[in-house]
Amino acid sequence: MKKRYPTHVSLLLRLVKGSKHFFILSILFAWLTSLLDLINPRIVSFAVDSVLGTASPQLPGPVLSLINRIGGPDMLRSHIGYIAGLVIVIAILAALTRYTFRMMTAKGQEVMLKSTRDLLYRHIISLPLSWHNKNHTGDIIQRCTSDVDVIRAFLSEQLINLVRMTVQIVLAIIFMLGISPYLTLIELAFIPIIVLFSLFFHVRIGASFRKVDEMEGQLSAVAQENLTGVRVVRAFGREQYERERFEKKNEAYTGLWDYLMRLLSLFWATGDALSGLQTLFILIAGAHFCLNGSITVGGYIAFLSYSAMIAGPVRQLGRVISGMSRAGVSIERLQYILNSDPETEIEEAAAAPLEGDIVFDHVTFRYGPDDAPVLNDVSLTCKAGKVTGILGSTGSGKSTLMYLLCRLYDLPENGGEIRIGNQRLSTITRESVRSQIGIVLQEPYLFSRTLGENIAIAGLTATDHDIREAAKIAVLDDTVNHFSKGYDTFVGERGVTLSGGQKQRTAIAQTILRNTPIMILDDSLSAVDTETDTRIRREMDQMDTSATRILIAHRITTLMHADHIIVMDQGRVVEEGTHQELLEHNGLYRKICDLQMPETGREP
Numbered sequence: 314m315k316k317r318y319p320t321h322v323s324l325l326l327r328l329v330k331g332s333k334h335f336f337i338l339s340i341l342f343a344w345l346t347s348l349l350d351l352i353n354p355r356i357v358s359f360a361v362d363s364v365l366g367t368a369s370p371q372l373p374g375p376v377l378s379l380i381n382r383i384g385g386p387d388m389l390r391s392h393i394g395y396i397a398g399l400v401i402v403i404a405i406l407a408a409l410t411r412y413t414f415r416m417m418t419a420k421g422q423e424v425m426l427k428s429t430r431d432l433l434y435r436h437i438i439s440l441p442l443s444w445h446n447k448n449h450t451g452d453i454i455q456r457c458t459s460d461v462d463v464i465r466a467f468l469s470e471q472l473i474n475l476v477r478m479t480v481q482i483v484l485a486i487i488f489m490l491g492i493s494p495y496l497t498l499i500e501l502a503f504i505p506i507i508v509l510f511s512l513f514f515h516v517r518i519g520a521s522f523r524k525v526d527e528m529e530g531q532l533s534a535v536a537q538e539n540l541t542g543v544r545v546v547r548a549f550g551r552e553q554y555e556r557e558r559f560e561k562k563n564e565a566y567t568g569l570w571d572y573l574m575r576l577l578s579l580f581w582a583t584g585d586a587l588s589g590l591q592t593l594f595i596l597i598a599g600a601h602f603c604l605n606g607s608i609t610v611g612g613y614i615a616f617l618s619y620s621a622m623i624a625g626p627v628r629q630l631g632r633v634i635s636g637m638s639r640a641g642v643s644i645e646r647l648q649y650i651l652n653s654d655p656e657t658e659i660e661e662a663a664a665a666p667l668e669g670d671i672v673f674d675h676v677t678f679r680y681g682p683d684d685a686p687v688l689n690d691v692s693l694t695c696k697a698g699k700v701t702g703i704l705g706s707t708g709s710g711k712s713t714l715m716y717l718l719c720r721l722y723d724l725p726e727n728g729g730e731i732r733i734g735n736q737r738l739s740t741i742t743r744e745s746v747r748s749q750i751g752i753v754l755q756e757p758y759l760f761s762r763t764l765g766e767n768i769a770i771a772g773l774t775a776t777d778h779d780i781r782e783a784a785k786i787a788v789l790d791d792t793v794n795h796f797s798k799g800y801d802t803f804v805g806e807r808g809v810t811l812s813g814g815q816k817q818r819t820a821i822a823q824t825i826l827r828n829t830p831i832m833i834l835d836d837s838l839s840a841v842d843t844e845t846d847t848r849i850r851r852e853m854d855q856m857d858t859s860a861t862r863i864l865i866a867h868r869i870t871t872l873m874h875a876d877h878i879i880v881m882d883q884g885r886v887v888e889e890g891t892h893q894e895l896l897e898h899n900g901l902y903r904k905i906c907d908l909q910m911p912e913t914g915r916e917p
């Protein structure tokens with residue numbers, strides 16, 4: 314598939330789609346500000362020369378003719394207040410344009426940040442599960458926060474500053490040339506030296522910043538993992554070990570900052586010395602020119618102002634240029650996300666009701682191209698409206714089979730076919746499939762909301778009564794009534810305040826509430842006791858539904874009453890039949906049954 318954002322520029326253009334005009338305005342106002350800033354020293358220099366009266370003021374022709382028209386320098390000399398007023402007016406104008414420039418930059422970056430976050434989030438949730446499996450959550454979040462911020466800084470600080478400073482420096486040089494070409498030559502001789510010097514340092518500083526970033530990532534990864542797994546750390550008495558691991562990282566992190574700070578200090582100190590040297594040269598040469606009359610005192614003062622005005626920008630130019638490489642890395646990290654292909658549907662895919670038998674027809678599936686097949690030529694049928702039990706040891710591929718049924722993963726070509734009532738599953742849209750299948754996952758995930766909100770997570774319109782009814786069938790109601798806040802009990806992050814069995818029953822209640830045409834319980838009764846297990850199944854049998862049900866378990870008692878039982882081992886179907894038939898068959902099922910309930914097994 315064609316890449317959406319093949320180049321850095323194409324991605325940047327997409328990111329500034331709604332904010333471009335703010336950035337363009339901000340650059341225009343920045344230029345205007347530079348121009349206004351540059352005018353004032355010339356006015357001051359004119360004032361000095363006029364008052365001293367030692368030399369005719371050095372001004373461009375059109376400005377001089379304007380002054381002559383309003384009465385000449387003599388008039389201005391007697392009304393020096395006008396000049397002061399002009400200086401103030403220009404300063405106020407410059408303040409206004411500077412304010413607009415900052416506002417436009419701020420506005421541009423906010424709009425850009427918002428649209429970038431939206432774009433990323435929308436894309437990330439559309440990416441297939443296989444993508445999420447191989448990318449770490451922490452890393453994805455880092456890309457959506459730090460990297461987005463680096464790009465923001467690049468656009469609203471570096472890029473704009475580069476354009477702004479270059480123009481400011483060029484304008485200042487033009488103004489300087491108007492005063493004295495020789496002094497300008499001295500100024501110019503220093504500029505490349507200072508820029509190169511600053512670039513040299515900033516390449517090192519940038520590399521060092523990158524190391525600091527990396528170490529910060531590692532440090533927060535250690536902290537995050539330990540905080541998430543705080544129970545394991547405590548239970549295994551690993552506090553000491555984990556603390557040392559953290560402290561070691563923390564020390565390395567501090568060390569890197571230390572080095573970085575020394576580098577920065579060295580840069581600023583040497584930079585100051587270089588600029589000082591430049592000023593010294595200009596001071597001496599300027600004084601010399603002043604004495605021999607080739608420039609006026611006012612011109613000399615103005616020149617020094619310009620030189621001081623661009624000293625900062627010249628030094629920052631190196632920093633801006635080196636900072637750009639950092640933005641390049643971040644752009645690539647976003648490209649990685651945005652160029653990943655989202656889940657797509659084939660052309661003829663459409664929504665359709667899931668009715669009829671579920672048929673797995675010679676299904677072969679592997680997770681990665683280099684992995685061994687997890688399902689190997691699996692063929693089985695789950696009869697419509699009946700309960701199908703699937704028994705198998707862990708890793709035999711039961712969950713994978715259900716993920717394929719929910720279209721969480723797609724079958725490859727030559728990987729067989731899944732049909733529901735003679736319709737190929739791949740021709741029914743994912744949205745339609747998933748909305749009609751209720752699956753209780755093996756490891757239920759609860760959100761940090763209330764218990765009631767968790768049960769109603771899929772059925773947005775559920776009333777308290779509906780939630781209660783679903784909880785009753787899942788044999789959760791009695792338990793909840795013991796909680797002081799009932800269904801308003803907050804379940805904590807990932808449901809930490811609930812026991813394994815309570816979490817499972819909450820997840821079952823979610824699925825019961827949805828009341829979909831297909832219901833799957835994937836090992837969902839493993840953490841409840843046998844008695845509750847029986848009660849839940851009995852309640853579900855009495856539900857007013859014709860749903861096709863699939864019950865996965867490794868406890869025989871959970872699925873012995875199913876209409877049809879399939880026994881899986883190592884990605885293959887090894888036996889199938891009813892409980893009775895399987896016992897008579899005397900195979901794997903019988904063996905497991907003998908182990909789990911010896912008394913039943915012996916007397917079928």
Ligand SMILES: Nc1ncnc2c1ncn2[C@@H]1O[C@H](COP(=O)(O)OP(=O)(O)O)[C@@H](O)[C@H]1O
Binds near residue numbers: 708
């Ligand atoms: N996301 C995944 N990526 C790679 N391998 C996986 C993934 N999920 C499961 N597997 C592998 O597939 C096999 C079957 O897993 P699963 O379907 O969960 O089995 P069961 O549900 O029967 O215990 C296991 O060997 C497991 O290691």
Ligand SMILES: [Mg+2]
Binds near residue numbers: 712713755835836
């Ligand atoms: Mg499983």
